[in-house]
Structures are given as C-alpha cells and as structure tokens.
Amino acid sequence: MSTVDEAPVSWQEQPQADAPARRNWAELIIETLIRLSGISAVVIITLIFLFLLKEGAPAFVQVPIRNLLSARWYPIEDMFGLLPLLVGSLLVTIGAVVIAVPLGLTTAVYLGEFAPPWQREILKPVIEVLAGIPSIVLGFLGWVALAPLIQAAGAATGLTAFTGAIILAYMSLPTIISITEDALYAVPKEYRDGALALGATQWQTIWRVVLPAARSGIVIAVMLGIGRAIGETMAVMLVTGNAANIPQFGLGAFFQPVRTMTATIAAEMGEVAQGSLHYSVLFAIGIVLFLITFLVNSLATRFIGGRTRRRGGQI
Amino acid sequence: MTRQQSQKLAAGLISVTAVIVILPIVLVVVYVIVKGIGAISWEFLTQPPSNGMTEGGIFPALLGTIILTFGTAVAAIPLAIGAAIYLAEYAGDNRITRAIRLAIVNLAGIPSIVYGLFGLGMFVLFFNFGTSILAGALTLGLMTLPVVISTAEEAILAVPQEFRVVSLSLGASRWQTIRHQVLPHALPGIITGVILGLGRAAGETAPILFTVAAFYLPELPKSIFDQTMALPYHLYVIATQVPGMPLSIQYGTALVLLFIVLSFTLVATVIRTVMRRRREW
Numbered sequence: 001m002s003t004v005d006e007a008p009v010s011w012q013e014q015p016q017a018d019a020p021a022r023r024n025w026a027e028l029i030i031e032t033l034i035r036l037s038g039i040s041a042v043v044i045i046t047l048i049f050l051f052l053l054k055e056g057a058p059a060f061v062q063v064p065i066r067n068l069l070s071a072r073w074y075p076i077e078d079m080f081g082l083l084p085l086l087v088g089s090l091l092v093t094i095g096a097v098v099i100a101v102p103l104g105l106t107t108a109v110y111l112g113e114f115a116p117p118w119q120r121e122i123l124k125p126v127i128e129v130l131a132g133i134p135s136i137v138l139g140f141l142g143w144v145a146l147a148p149l150i151q152a153a154g155a156a157t158g159l160t161a162f163t164g165a166i167i168l169a170y171m172s173l174p175t176i177i178s179i180t181e182d183a184l185y186a187v188p189k190e191y192r193d194g195a196l197a198l199g200a201t202q203w204q205t206i207w208r209v210v211l212p213a214a215r216s217g218i219v220i221a222v223m224l225g226i227g228r229a230i231g232e233t234m235a236v237m238l239v240t241g242n243a244a245n246i247p248q249f250g251l252g253a254f255f256q257p258v259r260t261m262t263a264t265i266a267a268e269m270g271e272v273a274q275g276s277l278h279y280s281v282l283f284a285i286g287i288v289l290f291l292i293t294f295l296v297n298s299l300a301t302r303f304i305g306g307r308t309r310r311r312g313g314q315i
Numbered sequence: 316m317t318r319q320q321s322q323k324l325a326a327g328l329i330s331v332t333a334v335i336v337i338l339p340i341v342l343v344v345v346y347v348i349v350k351g352i353g354a355i356s357w358e359f360l361t362q363p364p365s366n367g368m369t370e371g372g373i374f375p376a377l378l379g380t381i382i383l384t385f386g387t388a389v390a391a392i393p394l395a396i397g398a399a400i401y402l403a404e405y406a407g408d409n410r411i412t413r414a415i416r417l418a419i420v421n422l423a424g425i426p427s428i429v430y431g432l433f434g435l436g437m438f439v440l441f442f443n444f445g446t447s448i449l450a451g452a453l454t455l456g457l458m459t460l461p462v463v464i465s466t467a468e469e470a471i472l473a474v475p476q477e478f479r480v481v482s483l484s485l486g487a488s489r490w491q492t493i494r495h496q497v498l499p500h501a502l503p504g505i506i507t508g509v510i511l512g513l514g515r516a517a518g519e520t521a522p523i524l525f526t527v528a529a530f531y532l533p534e535l536p537k538s539i540f541d542q543t544m545a546l547p548y549h550l551y552v553i554a555t556q557v558p559g560m561p562l563s564i565q566y567g568t569a570l571v572l573l574f575i576v577l578s579f580t581l582v583a584t585v586i587r588t589v590m591r592r593r594r595e596w
Contacts, residue, residue: 027488027490027491030490031405031489031490033397034397034400034401034405035401035405036397037393037394037395037396037397037398037400037401038397038398038401038402038405038406038415039411039415040394040397040398040460041398041415041418041419041422041460041461041464042414042415042418044418044422044457044460045418045421045422045425047433047437048425048429048430048433051432051433051436051437051441052429052432052433052436054436055432055435055436102332103332103335103336104336106328106329106332106333107332107333107336107337109329110329110330110332110333111333114326114329114330115333123333123337125584126337126340126341127336127337127340128580128584129340129344129577129580130340131580132514132515132518132576132577132579132580133340133343133344133518133573133576133577134517134518134519134520134547134572134573134576135518135519135520135521136518136520136547136548136550136551136572137347137518137550137569137572137573138343139551140550140551140554140565140569141343141346141347141569143554143555144554144562144565145346170339170340173336177336200318201318201319201321201322202322202326203321203322203325203326204318204321204322206325207325224424227424228424230426231424231425231426231427231428231429232426233426233427233428233520233521234520234521234547234551238551238554238555262426262428262521265428265431265432266428266431266521266524269431269432269435269524269525270524270525274440282432283432283436286428286429286432289426289428289429290425290426290429293421293424293425293426293429294421294424294425296424297420297421297423297424298417298420298421300420301416301417301420
C-alpha cells in the first residue's frame with residue numbers, strides 16, 4: 001500500500017493556524033450540520049428511551065409489582081403478568097440459538113476455511129438473500145407451509161415455540177455467519193501456517209488454533225444473533241400460536257404454543273385505548289425489550305474492545 | 316480415531332451443515348415463486364382489492380410501499396451521510412465518538428417493534444402527525460439510519476489517505492477535500508448502503524403497524540398526513556385476518572414483496588461487485 005497509510009495525517013492534531021484560510025460561512029454551516037448529524041445517533045437513542053418511559057412509566061407506578069410478576073396475562077381483567085411473555089420470548093430465543101449457533105459457526109468455517117473461491121462466490125450472495133427476506137414473508141411461509149409439517153410430525157398444533165425457533169434461527173443465521181466469518185478472517189495467516197507446519201491436519205488447526213483465536217468475534221456473533229432473535233416480531237407472531245400461558249417445564253415446552261413480548265405488543269396495541277393501563281403496560285414491555293437488547297449489544301461492543309477495524313479498505 | 320479420520324469426518328459434517336443452511340433458503344425463494352407466479356398479472360398489480368379483499372389486486376399496498384420507501388430515503392439519507400462523514404473525517408478518538416459508536420450499535424439492535432412504539436409515542440401522538448405517511452416514513456427512516464451510517468462510513472474510510480493529503484496540500488479546505496475528493500470516490504459504497512437500508516425498510520411490518528399502515532382504504536392517500544396501505548402489512552392482513560382468502564393471492568402478494576426487497580439486495584450487490592472491479596486504487 002503506501003507509506004501515508006502507516007502514518008496517517010490527523011486533522012485533529014494540526015494547529016488551526018495551519019488550516020487553509022479559505023473557510024467561508026457556507027463551509028461553516030455545512031460542517032456544523034455534519035457535526036450535528038454526527039451526534040444524532042446519541043440523541044435518537046436517548047429520545048427513544050425517553051418516549052418509551054413517558055408512555056410506559058404509568059404501568060410501573062399503577063400496576064402493583066406482584067401483578068406484573070404474576071403468571072397470568074389477561075389484560076381485560078387488569079391482569080398484567082409479564083412472566084408468560086418473558087418465558088415465551090425466552091423459549092423461542094433459546095430454541096433459535098440452539099439451532100442457529102452450531103449451523104452458523106460451521107457454515108462460517110466452511111465458507112472461510114473449506115470452500116473453494118467459486119463456491120464462496122455463489123454461497124455468500126445466497127446468504128445475503130436470506131438476510132433480505134422480509135420477516136413477514138418468512139412468517140407467512142411458516143404459517144402456511146412449516147406449521148402443517150410440524151403438526152403432521154405429531155405435535156398437537158403446528159403453531160409452537162419450536163416453529164418460531166426454526167424461523168428465528170434462519171433469520172439470525174446471516175448475522176452469525178457474517179460476523180464469525182470476519183472473526184475467522186482476522187486470525188493471522190501465520191497461526192495457520194505454524195500449526196500446519198507442525199503437522200496438524202486442517203481440522204486440528206481450525207479446532208485448536210483458529211477457533212480459539214477467533215473466539216471473541218464468535219462470542220459477538222452469538223450475542224448479536226440472540227439480540228436479533230429476541231426482538232423479532234412478525235414471523236414469531238404468525239407461527240408461535242400466541243397463547244399467553246407458561247408451558248410445563250421440560251422439552252415438551254418447545255412444542256406448545258407460546259406468546260412472545262414482541263408479538264404481544266404488535267397484536268394488542270391496535271386495540272387498546274390510548275393512555276389506558278393496558279396501553280402503558282405494552283410500552284413497559286417495550287422498555288423491557290429495549291433494555292435487554294441494549295444490554296446484549298453493549299456487552300457485544302465491549303468484546304470488540306481493542307479489536308481493530310475489520311478489513312479496512314474493503315466494503 | 317486417527318487424525319486423518321477426524322479431518323475427513325469434520326470436513327464432511329461441516330459441508331453437510333452448510334447444505335442445511337443454504338438449501339432451505341433456495342427452497343423458500345423457489346417455493347414462493349412457484350406458488351405465487353400464477354397470481355401475478357397486470358390487473359393484480361394495478362387494481363385495488365375487491366369483494367372484501369378476496370379478489371382483485373394489490374395496487375394501493377404496492378403504491379403505499381413505494382411512497383413509504385421514498386419517504387424513508389428522504390428522512391434517512393441526509394442524516395446518515397452526515398453522520399458517516401462526521402465519524403470518518405471529523406471525529407477524534409474521544410468519549411463523544413465512543414458514545415456515538417455505542418449508540419449506533421444499539422440503534423441497530425433495537426427491535427423493530429420498539430421503533431414502532433417510539434414512532435407512535437413521538438410522531439403520531441407527541442408531534443400530532445396522526446397515523447400518517449409522515450409518521451411512518453420518519454419511523455422507518457430512523458430504523459434505517461444505523462445500517463446506512465455504518466456502510467457509508469466504511470466507504471468513506473476506504474478512500475485512500477493520499478487523496479486527502481494531496482488535496483489539502485494543494486490548498487483545498489477540509490470540506491472542499493471531502494466534497495470533491497472523498498465523497499465522489501466513496502459514492503458507490505454509500506449508494507450500496509442506502510439501497511440495502513431501503514430494501515430492509517420496504518419489507519418491514521412492525522414499525523408501520525401503529526404509525527401508518529391501514530387495514531384497507533377505499534382511496535389512495537392524498538397527502539403525507541394520510542394513512543396508506545403497505546405490502547408487508549397487507550400480507551399479514553390477508554394471511555391472518557381475512558377469512559376465505561384465496562391462497563394464490565396470498566402467495567402472489569408474498570412474491571411481489573419478496574421481488575421488491577430482493578431487487579434492492581441484487582442492485583446493491585451488483586453495484587458493489589462492479590465497483591470492486593473498477594477500483595483505481
């Protein structure tokens with residue numbers, strides 16, 4: 001590349017006197033606008049949280065905490081137990097993670113380590129297609145095509161946590177695959193060469209050297225996958241049966257209908273009176289979702305920590 | 316098990332999982348095309364639904380999605396590109412920049428239904444825009460921001476440092492350098508990001524549920540303060556809320572939506588590929 005890249009010129013460190021004197025008011029306005037849009041992301045996320053609080057706070061004040069933590073969601077009688085919804089979201093997300101993580105990791109390993117270039121050229125766009133399919137289309141297919149299959153396989157109904165987990169798994173796969181692939185790509189070639197030179201097989205190299213070296217990236221991939229799964233709405237709403245019950249514990253729980261937090265908001269917000277208690281509680285669920293995803297994403301960012309920019313120069 | 320056996324076994328298993336991932340994607344797309352293609356006709360695309368939505372076409376929903384996508388572009392592009400320029404060209408390595416990056420990561424992670432709640436609270440109620448195209452487009456625009464910012468920033472950072480150094484050394488100001496040297500070279504990458512973001516917005520349902528989408532409207536919207544139908548929500552409605560809905564219309568609607576969203580992806584991929592081949596540095 002170039003020597004300039006290695007010693008980047010930093011505008012911040014230049015004294016103002018050295019700056020060209022051709023700045024006029026138009027440039028000043030433009031640069032001010034750029035700076036303002038720069039901080040817009042912080043402003044927006046703060047606004048989102050404030051507006052959720054504004055509409056959702058009454059729920060925490062007016063609904064007794066015992067009610068909110070109860071096992072019964074029956075808003076018509078002012079029973080706002082969030083537990084069934086939390087359990088529903090949890091079941092679907094756990095199911096999705098159990099399916100998506102192994103598949104995503106191995107597919108990324110395949111793409112990064114085994115696949116010849118011509119296969120990568122075909123497979124990567126296919127995965128991008130998956131990332132592009134709207135959730136409502138996947139939900140629709142789950143509803144008309146996958147659910148009947150699952151029922152035919154012996155479940156009491158096709159609309160179960162498991163059905164939702166399968167759809168969600170495929171929805172989070174592109175995230176998991178692309179981030180894991182980046183992490184594998186970032187492992188220095190010398191590591192592989194060293195292991196291979198010591199006589200390790202390709203698999204031993206991957207398993208004992210490459211994957212451990214890439215583990216922080218893999219953790220990020222899994223966490224962002226979880227974040228994606230827990231916030232999904234439309235697909236889950238169509239295929240999980242929307243029953244706000246806590247299923248009995250055990251593996252059978254996955255084959256019963258559940259209702260997630262996201263689906264509850266989507267299904268009920270249209271019917272509630274604005275400003276009612278039910279309305280506030282739905283916003284309160286929004287706050288819970290916001291906090292969960294905020295936590296997951298902030299933790300993931302922490303893992304990125306010192307990791308330098310990936311693949312500078314490529315888009 | 317010897318080393319060679321474990322190598323063979325692992326390679327085999329890993330290839331199998333790749334097939335498990337890829338095959339359903341291909342199946343899903345082919346299935347929707349096969350099941351939906353029969354419903355597609357000129358009338359289907361240009362006529363409103365009729366007879367309690369069980370007949371006729373999807374024109375109002377199609378038009379609504381086009382309008383909303385356009386509105387999303389207007390709402391998101393200037394802000395996103397401004398933010399990307401700031402991060403790539405102006406931001407120092409300090410607390411503020413770290414806060415901005417954290418905010419962008421989290422904006423990207425917020426569930427779309429939460430954007431819907433926010434849009435309802437801020438645009439529909441607080442600003443009193445009502446359930447309207449304006450409220451929906453703004454909500455979708457904010458949701459699209461992080462994707463566009465990230466891709467645009469990468470595109471700007473990919474412009475070689477020499478371009479800036481030379482421009483500055485010739486006496487150009489910082490903004491002149493960005494405007495005439497950096498942005499033109501980053502443009503294809505920025506456009507790719509914009510198209511990807513808009514494609515996602517076009518297919519979203521949850522953010523428009525309470526901000527703009529109408530179950531059924533006899534008339535087309537006349538201003539940005541009107542509601543509109545939209546394809547993703549229309550698909551949800553006819554799949555779950557309308558009894559006796561013919562499956563062919565449902566698959567046809569899914570196919571049109573899939574086609575629109577995937578063409579965005581396709582165009583973005585083509586631009587990116589062409590750009591990589593033509594790159595002069």
